[in-house]
């Protein structure tokens with residue numbers, strides 16, 4: 001059983017992961033290990049959708065700086081964090097980060113490993129590692145650059161500047177800014193959880209795969225996934241429902 005986070009599988013198909021590691025939710029080795037195990041469990045037995053959240057004032061303050069040593073310890077630390085965040089990114093469901101406060105360093109990288117970021121008005125994002133004389137080691141340089149573009153990513157990683165919710169929305173780091181991030185995340189996740197989950201997983205997979213390959217290869221991947229989607233039970237339900245009742249009325253099974 002995890003001790004530094006909670007996993008709540010709700011009746012509406014939404015699984016909520018809440019970081020609970022003290023005041024600042026530092027991503028200690030122990031918490032990152034629990035995150036990795038939780039991601040594996042969510043992949044092995046997927047819910048309808050996932051919401052990952054942290055504290056109200058502090059989503060997560062980043063890697064636990066008190067565990068840092070020298071260059072020798074840096075390798076295992078970055079491998080551990082990458083492993084956990086890759087496992088979160090690979091969950092075959094829509095994963096939403098609900099960020100109401102500070103998401104710094106590894107906290108920002110955790111949000112970046114999710115599929116979608118909903119921010120509250122007091123959310124703050126940043127990669128302040130440079131202020132320690134180091135750089136992001138949990139995917140920040142790569143996932144941030146893919147999301148906001150290389151120049152903004154470089155500016156954030158090289159100055160350590162933090163952005164508020166509105167600025168995060170403007171640069172594409174946050175997808176929505178709302179008064180109550182958690183309420184909105186749960187609402188969206190519940191809606192997604194009622195959808196055709198196999199097709200959703202295929203869409204996520206080909207979009208992610210396409211980001212690290214050529215356009216040609218990505219387009220071929222889409223064709224294969226399109227065909228695979230037609231092999232699902234939900235595609236038959238969806239098409240039949242459209243022809244009989246019009247758009248948006250299908251009752252999907254998730255299969």
Ligand code: COA
Pocket residue numbers: 023024026027058061062063064065066102104105106128129132
């Ligand atoms: N790792 C370990 N400890 C951390 C931490 C981290 N990433 N972030 C904060 N803490 C500790 C502080 O050292 C302090 O410890 P203390 O109570 O023993 O003095 C405690 O958490 C509270 O931090 P404090 O800065 O006093 O709280 P705050 O509410 O004023 O600010 C933050 C909160 C998150 C904005 C601020 O702590 C911060 O910027 N943290 C560092 C973020 C960072 O650089 N992350 C990248 C890590 S590579």
